[in-house]
């Protein structure tokens with residue numbers, strides 16, 4: 453089966469409880485389960501991982517190269533600040549899709565800037581937990597096209 457890493461950045465362990473008016477009331481465990489279930493339908497083995505630290509996220513990106521076709525990555529607040537994560541995304545040879553639950557462009561100006569977008573394959577923002585599912589569907593289409 454084709455491996456997919458779903459990687460969640462800082463504070464996303466709190467979603468469901470954290471600012472539900474912005475991030476919704478679905479928990480991270482529920483989102484992960486939706487991705488695993490939909491992944492099975494698409495022929496993917498989806499593995500999910502959340503970390504609050506930059507270094508742990510970087511290690512997960514590096515290691516994904518050994519087993520995953522691609523990565524769905526919500527870098528959370530590090531999106532706007534982390535050169536180290538930007539370099540990790542640029543440095544791995546597999547596609548990385550940037551996702552956000554909220555529409556970052558409808559929020560504070562500091563969220564409009566992403567260091568990750570220029571080095572990612574694409575970006576999906578503003579569809580709540582569905583942002584992750586849209587990214588999964590995009591990866592399925594990428595695999596399908598490669599196997600034509």
Ligand code: DQA
Nearest residue numbers: 526527528529552553554563
């Ligand atoms: C977020 C948007 C970021 O600006 C914020 O720091 C987050 C979550 C989102 O999914 O909407 O923690 O990545």
